[in-house]
Every structure is written in C-alpha cells, then in structure tokens.
Amino acid sequence: MAEQAPSARVAIITGGSRGIGRATAMAAARRGWRVVIGYASNEEAARETVVAVELAGGRALAVKCDVGVEADILALFKAADGFGPLGALVNNAGIVGPTARVEDFSAARIDRIMRVNVTGSFLCAREAVRRMSTRHGGQGGVIVNLSSVAALLGSANTYVDYAASKGAIDTLTIGLAQEVAAEGIRVAGIRPGLIDTDIHASGGDPDRHHRLAGSVPMRRIGTADEVANAIVWLMSDEASYVTGATLNVSGGR
Ligand code: NAP
Numbered sequence: 001m002a003e004q005a006p007s008a009r010v011a012i013i014t015g016g017s018r019g020i021g022r023a024t025a026m027a028a029a030r031r032g033w034r035v036v037i038g039y040a041s042n043e044e045a046a047r048e049t050v051v052a053v054e055l056a057g058g059r060a061l062a063v064k065c066d067v068g069v070e071a072d073i074l075a076l077f078k079a080a081d082g083f084g085p086l087g088a089l090v091n092n093a094g095i096v097g098p099t100a101r102v103e104d105f106s107a108a109r110i111d112r113i114m115r116v117n118v119t120g121s122f123l124c125a126r127e128a129v130r131r132m133s134t135r136h137g138g139q140g141g142v143i144v145n146l147s148s149v150a151a152l153l154g155s156a157n158t159y160v161d162y163a164a165s166k167g168a169i170d171t172l173t174i175g176l177a178q179e180v181a182a183e184g185i186r187v188a189g190i191r192p193g194l195i196d197t198d199i200h201a202s203g204g205d206p207d208r209h210h211r212l213a214g215s216v217p218m219r220r221i222g223t224a225d226e227v228a229n230a231i232v233w234l235m236s237d238e239a240s241y242v243t244g245a246t247l248n249v250s251g252g253r
Pocket of ligand 1 (some may be wrong): 014015016017018019020021038039040041043045048063065067068091092093094095116146147148149150191192193194195196197198199200202209
C-alpha cells in the first residue's frame with residue numbers, strides 16, 4: 001500500500017475514526033505513516049478504521065481520546081510513543097453545537113465548543129511540540145490544524161461559537177508556526193468548506209451541506225478524501241517550505 005514510505009514515523013490524527021479524520025488516516029497510511037487514531041466514544045467505528053488501514057497494508061492503532069479531557073490527550077500521546085517516533089499531528093477533532101442564534105447560547109455550550117475545538121488543539125499541539133521540536137531533542141515534524149471557512153464567514157444564525165473557535169485555530173497556526181519554525185516543525189492549517197460527513201447531523205441539521213451546495217462556486221459539496229489529500233500533502237516533504245499558512249479546501253466558498 002505504501003507509495004513512498006518516507007519513514008516509519010507516527011502520525012496522530014484526533015477524531016481519526018470517522019469523516020475527514022478517517023480519510024486522512026487512510027491517505028496517510030498510503031504514504032507510509034503509522035497512524036494513531038483518536039476517537040471520542042464510537043469504538044466500533046475506530047476498530048473498523050484500524051482494520052481498513054491494516055487490510056490496505058498500513059499500520060494503525062486506535063486510542064479513546066476526548067480532546068476536551070486533558071488526561072485523555074496525555075494517554076493518547078503516551079500510547080503513540082509506544083508505536084514509533086512522532087512525525088505529525090493532525091488536530092482534526094472538532095464539534096459543532098445545535099443550530100442557534102448567539103442570544104440563545106448557554107455558557108455550557110460555548111465552553112464545550114471552545115474546550116474541544118480550541119483547548120484540545122492547543123494541548124495536542126503542546127504534546128506534539130514537546131516530542132518533535134529539536135529544542136527538546138526531537139527530529140522535527142508537522143502539525144496540521146483543521147479550521148473551517150466558517151472562520152471567515154462567521155456562520156450567522158447557525159453556530160457563531162464554532163466559527164469563532166476556528167478563528168482561534170487560524171491564529172494558533174500563525175503563532176505556533178513562527179514559534180517552532182526554527183525547531184524543525186512546520187504548522188499549517190486547512191479550511192474545509194461544506195464536506196460530506198456526519199458533522200452536520202451532529203449539529204441537528206443532516207441536510208445542511210446538501211441544501212447549501214448551490215451556494216458553493218463549484219456547485220457541489222466536497223468529499224472527505226478531497227480534504228484528506230490536502231492534509232497529507234501538507235504533512236509531506238512536498239510542502240517543505242509551507243508553514244503558518246492555512247489552505248481553503250472549499251470549492252471556492
Ligand atoms: P465528524 O465527521 O463529526 O468527525 C467525527 C470524528 O471526530 C470521530 O472520529 C469522532 O469520534 C471524533 N470526535 C468527536 N468529538 C470528539 C472529541 N470531543 N474528541 C475527540 N474526537 C472527537 O467531523 P468532520 O466533518 O470529519 O470534521 C473534522 C474536522 O473538520 C473538524 O475539526 C471540523 O470542524 C472540520 N470541518 C468540517 C467541515 C465539514 O463540512 N464536514 C467543514 C469545515 C471544517 P467518535 O466516532 O468516537 O464520536
């Protein structure tokens with residue numbers, strides 16, 4: 001399966017068992033990465049993704065990790081340490097709340113979105129830098145952060161809290177990239193547009209992406225594979241001079 005095994009280095013993909021994360025796990029394994037897949041609660045989907053990677057000739061490990069819980073993140077990285085040297089982190093896990101206006105948000109809702117999407121990404125980045133930075137004796141590596149075009153559009157009447165959390169991710173990408181650029185680590189981001197995954201159903205509006213497809217300049221929604229292809233390119237040496245940048249994968253939206 002491996003097209004060009006660059007190394008036997010490990011890539012951690014949070015939320016790697018379904019959707020964009022799953023597609024990224026498959027694509028990364030095809031490029032020779034050993035993949036460690038984090039998942040929140042659906043053990044069956046995680047196991048199925050591990051089997052799919054292995055059937056295709058790759059190596060994968062699934063670890064339960066709610067990125068809203070710091071102890072879970074520490075356990076995820078500890079498990080990955082036993083699988084091989086870390087070379088990449090894909091900060092992919094992200095959640096939306098039910099469609100609502102800002103005036104109807106509860107503090108608990110906003111806290112949960114920020115804890116998972118922002119704090120979780122920061123803590124995973126921290127653990128990755130501690131392992132990959134040459135400052136800490138590491139061999140360098142790549143961090144790819146999943147943002148969203150929502151960060152640019154604002155998601156009015158839908159989930160402004162989610163959009164704002166992705167704005168924070170864009171800033172994390174810029175600032176962290178500069179912090180670790182001379183320590184062998186590249187940090188880049190992806191802003192997907194409307195992608196065909198279950199995240200829309202989790203926000204209580206399963207048809208949202210299909211309904212809005214006509215508003216996309218390319219007149220269609222995107223696939224998880226189309227996002228994954230961009231992620232694994234950023235993870236590769238083909239993107240060796242790319243850091244601090246966030247790429248829209250959104251059909252022009
Ligand atoms: P998804 O289909 O809802 O992703 C599900 C994956 O995330 C599963 O592996 C799930 O684990 C895991 N997950 C959920 N909550 C988690 C938590 N608290 N901690 C760790 N893992 C968690 O999402 P997606 O559409 O693939 O989105 C992936 C990323 O792309 C997100 O950051 C999202 O914001 C971003 N994005 C997506 C779109 C889109 O249209 N799909 C657009 C822009 C940006 P379980 O199976 O165990 O629940």
